[in-house]
Amino acid sequence: MALFADRRAAGRALAADLENRRGTDAVVLGIPRGGVVVAAAVVAELGLPLDAVLVRKLGATGHEEFAIGAIAEGVRIVTPDAVRWAGMTAGDVDDVENAERGELARREDAYGAGSIDLAGRVAIVVDDGVATGATAIAACRALRARHPSRIVLAVPVAPDRWMPPADAADEYVCPHREDDFWAVGQFYDDFAQTSDEEVVALLQHHDLPS
Incomplete structure (x- = not known):
């Protein structure tokens, strides 16, 4: 249990x-x-x-449950060691962040x-x-x-x-x-x-x- x-x-x-x-x-x-x-x-x-x-977790490409960082209004956290472990480039991180910024905006509208x-x-x-x-x-x-x-x-x-x-x-x-x-x-x-x-x-x- x-x-x-x-x-x-x-x-x-x-x-x-x-x-x-x-x-x-x-x-x-x-x-x-x-x-x-x-x-x-x-x-x-x-x-x-x-x-x-x-707030939204930034997940590793292909391993989304593994956090490489997180974002919130006016806040961006990226863990370099996690990014290296995931084999991600700066562009990969930007792509993940852009998608999660969109999800933040959607939730703001949904939740009020x-x-x-x-x-x-x-x-x-x-x-x-x-x-x-x-x-x-x-x-x-x-x-x-x-x-x-x-x-x-x-x-x-x-x-x-x-x-x-x-x-x-x-x-x-x-x-x-x-x-x-x-x-x-x-x-x-x-x-x-x-x-x-x-x-x-x-x-x-x-x-x-x-």
């Missing part, structure tokens, strides 16, 4: 480590798609507003995210887990431009020695830091892909006063 039955169970477990944010002016921002499911479970427990922060004013508030960034950390870091860095007072990166599971850089997150919450880590999905019994429709429904259902 895995650590979590599904993303909702992971969100409930994560909420226990965020109990100190109950009743505050914090905002929970899920990373689509799966991170929004985890984030929705967190806000259901803590009564906080929910939004999404849009980013409507909550974060200025002076605590932003809690939630995903279903961290593997390389590129998407989580990109998401956090993108939110700096919205002037939150503090950014908290909160994930249910991550590699034991992984930590976000100080310029990305002011605080890191992770109840399960695992030594034997090869993919986020190994810690879930149900890690089925989340649809756009589910993300939109969750964001609308948890449209709490901002």
Whole structure:
């Protein structure tokens, strides 16, 4: 049996480590798609507003699940060692980025995210887990431009020695830091892909006063 039955169970477990944010002016921002499911479970427990922060992994050509970096609004992260391992040229990276920029724009239209004013508030960034950390870091860095007072990166599971850089997150919450880590999905019994429709429904259902 895995650590979590599904993303909702992971969100409930994560909420226990965020109990100190109950009743505050914090905002929970899920990373689509799966991170929004985890984030929705967190806000259901803590009564906080929910939004999404849009970010896209840059996958290696022919091995799309292997991240060579990530992008978000105003943010570009590329890991040179990963690019070399994947045998990609600068042009290959540009092609992948251009495609993912298009997907970012599509999701922005589909989700209507980013409507909550974060200025002076605590932003809690939630995903279903961290593997390389590129998407989580990109998401956090993108939110700096919205002037939150503090950014908290909160994930249910991550590699034991992984930590976000100080310029990305002011605080890191992770109840399960695992030594034997090869993919986020190994810690879930149900890690089925989340649809756009589910993300939109969750964001609308948890449209709490901002």
